[in-house]
Amino acid sequence: MALDKDKVAHIARLARIRVEDKDLAPIGKELDQILSWIEQLNEVDTADIAPMTSVVSLKLKRRADQVTDGGYPEKIVANAPAAAHGYFTVPKVIE
Amino acid sequence: MAALTDLSLAAARDGLAKKKFSAREIAEAHIKAVEGARGLNAFITETPEKALTMAAQSDARIAKGEARPLDGIPLAIKDLFCTEGVLTTAASHILDGYTPQYESTVTSNLWRDGAVMVGKTNLDEFAMGSSNMTSYYGPVESPWRREGDNRPLVPGGSSGGSAAAVSARLALGATGTDTGGSIRQPASFCGIVGLKPTYGRCSRWGIVAFASSLDQAGPFARDVRDTAILMRTMAGHDPKDSTSVDLPVPDYEATLDGGVKGLKIGIPKEYRVDGMPAEIEKLWSQGIEWLKAEGAEIREISLPHTKYALATYYIVAPAEASSNLARYDGVRFGLRVDGDSLDDMYARTRAAGFGAEVRRRVMIGTYVLSAGYYDAYYLKAQKVRALIARDFDQAFGQVDAILTPTAPSAAFAIGDKMDDPIAMYLNDVFTVPASLAGLPALSLPAGLSGDGLPLGLHLIGRAFDEATVLRAARTIEKAAGFTARPGAAS
Numbered sequence: 001m002a003l004d005k006d007k008v009a010h011i012a013r014l015a016r017i018r019v020e021d022k023d024l025a026p027i028g029k030e031l032d033q034i035l036s037w038i039e040q041l042n043e044v045d046t047a048d049i050a051p052m053t054s055v056v057s058l059k060l061k062r063r064a065d066q067v068t069d070g071g072y073p074e075k076i077v078a079n080a081p082a083a084a085h086g087y088f089t090v091p092k093v094i095e
Numbered sequence: 096m097a098a099l100t101d102l103s104l105a106a107a108r109d110g111l112a113k114k115k116f117s118a119r120e121i122a123e124a125h126i127k128a129v130e131g132a133r134g135l136n137a138f139i140t141e142t143p144e145k146a147l148t149m150a151a152q153s154d155a156r157i158a159k160g161e162a163r164p165l166d167g168i169p170l171a172i173k174d175l176f177c178t179e180g181v182l183t184t185a186a187s188h189i190l191d192g193y194t195p196q197y198e199s200t201v202t203s204n205l206w207r208d209g210a211v212m213v214g215k216t217n218l219d220e221f222a223m224g225s226s227n228m229t230s231y232y233g234p235v236e237s238p239w240r241r242e243g244d245n246r247p248l249v250p251g252g253s254s255g256g257s258a259a260a261v262s263a264r265l266a267l268g269a270t271g272t273d274t275g276g277s278i279r280q281p282a283s284f285c286g287i288v289g290l291k292p293t294y295g296r297c298s299r300w301g302i303v304a305f306a307s308s309l310d311q312a313g314p315f316a317r318d319v320r321d322t323a324i325l326m327r328t329m330a331g332h333d334p335k336d337s338t339s340v341d342l343p344v345p346d347y348e349a350t351l352d353g354g355v356k357g358l359k360i361g362i363p364k365e366y367r368v369d370g371m372p373a374e375i376e377k378l379w380s381q382g383i384e385w386l387k388a389e390g391a392e393i394r395e396i397s398l399p400h401t402k403y404a405l406a407t408y409y410i411v412a413p414a415e416a417s418s419n420l421a422r423y424d425g426v427r428f429g430l431r432v433d434g435d436s437l438d439d440m441y442a443r444t445r446a447a448g449f450g451a452e453v454r455r456r457v458m459i460g461t462y463v464l465s466a467g468y469y470d471a472y473y474l475k476a477q478k479v480r481a482l483i484a485r486d487f488d489q490a491f492g493q494v495d496a497i498l499t500p501t502a503p504s505a506a507f508a509i510g511d512k513m514d515d516p517i518a519m520y521l522n523d524v525f526t527v528p529a530s531l532a533g534l535p536a537l538s539l540p541a542g543l544s545g546d547g548l549p550l551g552l553h554l555i556g557r558a559f560d561e562a563t564v565l566r567a568a569r570t571i572e573k574a575a576g577f578t579a580r581p582g583a584a585s
Contacts, residue, residue: 008458015417015461016424017454018442027458030516034459037517038406038472044479051477052484055294055308055533056558060337075196081431088426091437 003028003035099124100264104168104321105348107267111157111167118157118167118211121267122150125169125213129265135236137256137265139174140182141214149211156209165328166209171266173257174215175222176202176312177301181212185303186220186230189448190429199301200333201270201312208328213266216256220450221420222277222305225522226512227255229452234509237285238263238581242547248506251281251522254315258285261315262581268316268325272302274309275408276502276526279538282315283501283551286540286579288322288568289315291526293559294533295340298333306415307338309408309530319539319569323347326561340559347565355570356390358563361494365401366525368503375500375550378542382498382552385574386567394494398486403479404528405520410463410476411531416453417460423448455516484532491557496567499525501538501551525553535561539568540577549579 003011005024008031012019019027077083082090099121102110110116126143146169153167177183177195184190198206206212219229226249227235237250237259250259254271258281261269271278273291282289290313297312304310314325327348332341362383367376387393425431425444432447434440449457463472490497503524512519529536535558538551552571556564 011458011462011465012442014465015457016421016438016441016445017449017457018439018446027455030455031459031462034409034455034516035462038409038476040406041403041410041475041479044400044403044482046475046478046482049478049481051474052481053477054338056338056340058295058338058340061334061341063334072196077427078196079193079428081425081429090426091434091440093437 003032100128102267103318104267104316104324107168108165108324112162114157118150118153119147121167122146122169122211122213125266129213132263132265135238135259135263136233137216137235137259137263138171138214139184139186139217139232139256142181142212145181146211146213149206153209153211163207163209164324165205167211168209168268169211169213169266170205171213171216171257171260171269172202173218173254173270173272175218175272175303176270177303178202178212178215181215183215183303184232185222186218186232187448187450187453188231188430189423189445193428195301197301200298200335201302201329204328204331205270210328216254216260216269218256219253220453221303221416222253222272222274223416223452223456224252225276225280225519227252228509228513229450231450235259236509237506239285239506239548240582244546247509248548249284249509251284251506253277255281257315258282258287258289261285261287261317268314268321270312270329271315272310272312273530274305274412275530276523278313278315279526279536279551279553280502280522282538283540283549284506286549286577286581287315287317288319288537288539289313290322290326290537290561290564291530291535292326292330292561293535295338296330296535296559296561298331298336298339300333300335304419306412307419308415309412319565319572320348320351322537323351323565342559345562347562350562351565351569353566354389355386355567358391358496358567359494360386360391360393360567361396361490361497362393363396363398363401363490363497363499365398366499368524371503374544375503378550378552379498379500382541382571385571386498388574389570396490396494396497398490398528400479400482400486401528404483404531405524407476407479407483407531408523408527409459409520410472411480413456413460414464414473415460417457417464420453420457480531483528487532487534495557496563497555499553499555501525501553505544505548505550529555534558535564537564537568539572541571541575542577543579
């Protein structure tokens with residue numbers, strides 16, 4: 001199973017990481033090397049095995065459904081590359 | 096009297112209580128040591144002023160007879176823990192200038208108990224690496240050198256800066272995080288003790304997330320007692336992390352010297368991997384002899400799915416990372432690279448902000464979670480992970496702790512293994528299985544390689560039984576009498 005340029009471009013698009021056209025093939029080769037190494041898991045018989053979904057079995061705690069935090073928008077946007085009036089700002093999305 | 100930077104944490108604590116020296120004096124000695132060791136690149140941010148302020152508060156409490164358990168103890172904090180008002184980078188370009196508005200729970204616990212922060216330590220970018228070479232801030236140099244060879248060595252990773260700082264006497268202890276070996280492997284490479292507690296023992300709140308089902312915070316120190324002291328403060332339930340467990344935190348120091356008489360120690364035969372260096376094999380056998388001589392019962396055990404742990408890890412961890420790292424989008428914090436559209440801004444920001452290894456893992460993770468591949472990769476890995484955890488469950492029916500080597504080699508030179516990701520991943524072959532099963536595991540220095548580098552032994556315990564791991568480690572520590580120290584630090 002080789003990762004062709006289209007496939008790498010598709011993964012990059014899903015991951016929202018810009019990849020230049022010339023880098024698609026080398027990245028494909030690199031990812032391919034890792035993916036063929038992890039193919040070894042196919043040797044393991046996992047029929048009737050439930051996937052592990054939590055590391056420690058514990059019953060999640062419950063708490064009262066109350067607002068216990070918040071009320072400081074200036075802290076929330078303090079690290080934003082661009083903010084105005086207590087909001088994050090982004091490039092215009094709707095014309 | 097020994098230099099203040101050379102004391103154990105316990106000795107510093109006791110000396111402070113007896114007013115042999117002040118918290119300010121200890122802080123100043125460490126600030127000076129940090130400045131003198133800048134060549135190691137162990138710190139991303141030094142916080143001398145904060146250290147002096149915190150030390151003054153400690154001195155005031157000690158004077159009033161209100162000393163807290165860690166008052167005046169200088170610690171280095173891995174730059175993956177959010178620290179209020181202090182730059183926090185995860186060693187990534189994408190977190191440029193990020194100054195948290197809140198404090199992580201683990202560091203809050205340390206400050207609550209009086210500890211003093213000397214700085215934020217370097218690491219592999221987003222804790223992804225085993226060499227500290229993927230940091231945006233440049234590699235960390237280990238304070239150790241091979242005998243007769245001055246080439247700089249890696250401190251291991253990802254918590255390389257923390258391990259180097261403790262080893263080089265720049266702090267009495269440090270925090271690390273461990274996802275697949277990121278505390279234990281650098282502890283082994285730097286000749287110090289590192290403990291990854293049970294998943295759920297420490298709160299993950301305020302720690303920059305890598306792989307949420309694997310990440311755990313834990314302490315580094317120069318001996319087992321100091322590790323036990325730090326562990327007690329760092330641990331505990333936190334309502335802000337629903338996976339942190341509400342169990343009492345034992346006084347690990349109090350039970351440290353209980354010995355191993357009657358304890359059953361498992362030796363997993365699958366850890367005798369092909370090509371294991373003779374000196375690692377020898378150290379392992381020596382560790383077995385030390386425990387046996389103190390009355391432990393040694394049993395060979397089988398963990399049959401061990402050989403699949405690394406491949407499982409390299410599906411699960413990148414998958415979780417690809418999801419966790421989706422938050423770095425140029426909107427809420429850190430770097431933004433403008434683009435033609437919102438989507439283009441995301442893609443350009445992430446291409447510029449993430450280093451090569453992080454991009455590689457995010458893409459692998461995206462692929463194994465993507466439509467059509469989820470079952471073949473991610474679900475399969477979660478099933479194999481269940482088998483690996485079951486292996487341990489069965490083993491702990493027969494034994495109380497498991498002894499293995501920590502890493503398949505001593506530290507390697509800076510720049511080595513960089514062209515082959517899988518060769519780098521193999522560093523974690525002995526540490527990853529316990530991570531996948533969420534079990535507590537500790538590395539302690541037990542001997543030197545032929546060329547004079549530290550080698551670690553690795554103890555794995557039952558879930559939430561850090562106490563037994565520490566007790567067995569203390570027994571090995573006494574037998575090993577490891578006193579070697581790094582040349583470059585003196």
